[in-house]
Amino acid sequence: MRNPHGAELFCARTPAWAGRIVLKMAELKLLLEHAHESEFATLRGYVARGGYEGLKAALGMDRQGVIDQIKASGLRGRGGAGFPTWIKWNGIPKEKNGTHYILCNADEGEPGTFKDKQLMEQTPFELIEGMTIAAVATQGDVGYIYIRGEFLDAAKAMRRAIDEAYRDGYLGQNILGSGLNFDLHLHLGAGSYECGEESALMSSLMGERGMPRLKFPHAPLPTIAGLFDRPTVINNVETYCCAPYILKNGGEWYATLGAATKNSRGTKIFSVSGHVNRPGNIEIEFGTSLMELLEMSGGMQGGRLKACVPGGSSVPIINAEACEKAIIGYEEMGDVKTMVGSGGCMFLNDHTCIVKFIWRTALFYARESCGKCTPCREGTKWMLQILTRIVDGKGQPGDDQLLLEICKQIDGRSFCGLGDAAAWPVEAAIRVFPEEFDFYIKNGRSMVETPLMATMSPR
Amino acid sequence: MSELLQIGAVNERPKPPRAEDLNLRFSDRAVAELEALKTHYPNWKACILPGLWIAQREYGGFLSGEAIAEVAHRLQRSYAEVEGVATFYSMYNTAHVPGKHKIEVCTCLTCQVCGAYPLWEHLKAKLGIGHGETTADGMFTLEEVECLNACDRAPLIQVGDQYIGPLDTAGVDRLLDELRGRSDSTVVQMADVVVQVHLREPERNPT
Ligand SMILES: Cc1cc2nc3c(=O)[nH]c(=O)nc-3n(C[C@H](O)[C@H](O)[C@H](O)COP(=O)(O)O)c2cc1C
Ligand code: SF4
Ligand code: FES
Numbered sequence: 001m002r003n004p005h006g007a008e009l010f011c012a013r014t015p016a017w018a019g020r021i022v023l024k025m026a027e028l029k030l031l032l033e034h035a036h037e038s039e040f041a042t043l044r045g046y047v048a049r050g051g052y053e054g055l056k057a058a059l060g061m062d063r064q065g066v067i068d069q070i071k072a073s074g075l076r077g078r079g080g081a082g083f084p085t086w087i088k089w090n091g092i093p094k095e096k097n098g099t100h101y102i103l104c105n106a107d108e109g110e111p112g113t114f115k116d117k118q119l120m121e122q123t124p125f126e127l128i129e130g131m132t133i134a135a136v137a138t139q140g141d142v143g144y145i146y147i148r149g150e151f152l153d154a155a156k157a158m159r160r161a162i163d164e165a166y167r168d169g170y171l172g173q174n175i176l177g178s179g180l181n182f183d184l185h186l187h188l189g190a191g192s193y194e195c196g197e198e199s200a201l202m203s204s205l206m207g208e209r210g211m212p213r214l215k216f217p218h219a220p221l222p223t224i225a226g227l228f229d230r231p232t233v234i235n236n237v238e239t240y241c242c243a244p245y246i247l248k249n250g251g252e253w254y255a256t257l258g259a260a261t262k263n264s265r266g267t268k269i270f271s272v273s274g275h276v277n278r279p280g281n282i283e284i285e286f287g288t289s290l291m292e293l294l295e296m297s298g299g300m301q302g303g304r305l306k307a308c309v310p311g312g313s314s315v316p317i318i319n320a321e322a323c324e325k326a327i328i329g330y331e332e333m334g335d336v337k338t339m340v341g342s343g344g345c346m347f348l349n350d351h352t353c354i355v356k357f358i359w360r361t362a363l364f365y366a367r368e369s370c371g372k373c374t375p376c377r378e379g380t381k382w383m384l385q386i387l388t389r390i391v392d393g394k395g396q397p398g399d400d401q402l403l404l405e406i407c408k409q410i411d412g413r414s415f416c417g418l419g420d421a422a423a424w425p426v427e428a429a430i431r432v433f434p435e436e437f438d439f440y441i442k443n444g445r446s447m448v449e450t451p452l453m454a455t456m457s458p459r
Numbered sequence: 460m461s462e463l464l465q466i467g468a469v470n471e472r473p474k475p476p477r478a479e480d481l482n483l484r485f486s487d488r489a490v491a492e493l494e495a496l497k498t499h500y501p502n503w504k505a506c507i508l509p510g511l512w513i514a515q516r517e518y519g520g521f522l523s524g525e526a527i528a529e530v531a532h533r534l535q536r537s538y539a540e541v542e543g544v545a546t547f548y549s550m551y552n553t554a555h556v557p558g559k560h561k562i563e564v565c566t567c568l569t570c571q572v573c574g575a576y577p578l579w580e581h582l583k584a585k586l587g588i589g590h591g592e593t594t595a596d597g598m599f600t601l602e603e604v605e606c607l608n609a610c611d612r613a614p615l616i617q618v619g620d621q622y623i624g625p626l627d628t629a630g631v632d633r634l635l636d637e638l639r640g641r642s643d644s645t646v647v648q649m650a651d652v653v654v655q656v657h658l659r660e661p662e663r664n665p666t
Binding site: 099108109110111112113114116117148149150151152153155156158159162163166167185186187188189190191192193204205206207208209210228271272273274275279280281309313344346348352356357360361364367368370452455456457458 | 499500501502504505506507508509511512536543544547548549550551566567568569571572573574576577579580605606607608609610611612613617620622649652653655656657659660
């Protein structure tokens with residue numbers, strides 16, 4: 001599974017004497033190679049640029065062969081958790097006794113992330129082809145793309161592409177004369193971050209409130225009883241978009257990308273925003289350093305780098321020093337106590353007040369908590385109350401300790417990942433920037449005295 | 460609303476509202492759309508969300524009790540169930556009749572550090588309303604929303620199916636003028652777009 005040249009590549013990029021990567025890496029565009037050509041969003045243009053070769057290759061293999069390619073590629077979920085994709089696909093019963101569902105998580109709601117939006121708007125056929133390949137591998141019959149209700153440009157682009165694919169025999173009955181039948185529907189949400197959590201997404205698609213469902217081992221895995229209680233594959237948009245390239249070029253080839261890292265393969269799209277000169281999506285190979293990513297985004301704007309939230313609002317914040325050391329990879333990011341997450345990378349300059357930033361983060365989670373379980377429903381509101389009083393200049397001695405205590409009560413004790421995701425940023429901010437919290441609580445005002453700081457909250 | 464609640468016998472689920480108790484308002488087109496949607500899922504319950512979008516359009520942007528009851532009736536679910544779903548999601552207008560245009564301002568993280576709060580304050584002052592409120596002339600509803608996930612364009616506002624950003628206060632003023640000049644409601648238009656993208660080509664133009 002590992003690239004045989006991995007060790008050499010690693011040496012070339014990280015000399016033993018240097019603590020960090022010295023060789024400059026550039027953007028490596030795989031999924032986004034043709035994204036800016038409008039032709040690529042049409043079936044003809046897509047096929048002309050090598051589209052659907054992956055599906056054709058998959059149709060020439062047996063089902064296990066497709067899953068083996070995904071396994072060899074080392075592909076891990078791009079939606080946040082980084083779970084190996086092949087294990088999900090392999091978990092679908094091989095003996096079929098009813099409908100199998102292929103579900104795409106396009107509810108992109110993690111603050112800071114906007115990669116799925118671009119993929120759906122500009123490369124919709126990659127997603128359709130990827131889901132069709134998943135259908136080949138798992139005997140899927142029906143697919144749904146669950147798009148958040150706000151993403152109407154993405155939904156329109158997907159609708160155009162799906163209609164076109166149906167017209168030309170790439171969806172529906174007997175796809176490309178292979179005997180494969182696969183129907184693909186769009187389903188839109190109606191405004192709820194929690195619907196991005198996979199079991200809440202299924203609840204929502206089944207016509208319920210967007211609340212998560214009981215999980216393994218207390219309930220069967222979604223691969224056994226997921227959507228409508230049938231075997232279900234659920235993956236993120238970007239994950240499915242990788243599949244065509246893996247099948248086209250082979251899993252071994254895909255695994256050579258990012259081989260410098262411990263266990264992250266391929267490319268990853270980072271949505272870079274915040275105080276950078278050129279915000280936007282940047283596709284890089286795993287193993288690139290965070291500072292290079294910053295450079296590709298045109299560098300810092302309006303001030304020096306102070307902090308970074310590299311993977312969407314849920315992942316722990318890191319300071320400039322940690323940014324210097326950070327290598328992008330699922331395990332590597334752990335070395336600087338943060339995560340790849342969904343790739344929503346926010347760079348913050350030294351005019352930013354971390355306390356106010358975390359107050360806004362807490363506000364987000366308090367608003368989006370679905371209310372099903374007590375630690376998260378009460379805990380997120382409680383943390384918000386405390387942070388609000390700090391930001392209002394009415395913080396009390398010991399508030400930071402109290403926040404850490406609440407974080408401990410929420411993390412790992414919540415029904416779904418939203419609770420954990422609400423606790424991590426608060427815990428990390430107090431750990432990394434304790435002096436800012438101290439100062440704000442003691443003096444009733446921010447340590448940062450800049451015009452930007454003043455605009456970071458209402459009032 | 461009590462006349463819409465029907466309690467069945469012991470151990471019986473609450474029944475869906477009956478047609479004779481309702482003043483059904485779905486157009487022929489809406490009924491055809493709902494019928495098409497029913498073929499996308501193994502059961503009717505899954506049509507609740509798209510059904511509510513149809514209702515939001517058919518009832519002029521507001522999901523009143525009658526609108527929710529009509530969806531419940533057409534999908535044969537209880538009123539309480541459909542209402543419970545409708546009130547969970549922030550994009551369904553269940554609290555009061557929204558303005559002709561809903562202005563949704565993102566103040567989440569990237570927008571926060573890129574100047575969303577000054578925009579928000581500006582809009583509140585200019586329209587004289589706060590979060591979730593509607594101007595007296597019924598023109599605008601103002602809402603502070605969470606990340607719209609187009610943070611590269613921060614600070615960002617959503618109106619109908621459009622994302623507009625990056626914006627400054629002058630841009631916001633121009634936007635308000637433009638919206639005042641529009642004859643249609645972007646709230647209704649957006650609901651229509653949501654319904655249309657659910658439907659396949661042959662289903663969109665029932666002849
Ligand atoms: C609160 C919460 C929100 C989530 N939001 C999203 C999301 O918007 N998009 C997404 O792809 N995954 C999201 N996830 C992760 C999904 O639960 C799930 O891990 C993912 O869809 C699996 O796909 P993958 O294996 O391709 O990453 C979220 C998880 C949690 C706990
Ligand atoms: S942690 Fe609990 S309250 Fe929070 S979103 Fe998940 S289930 Fe809902
Ligand atoms: S923070 Fe406003 S769009 Fe993401």
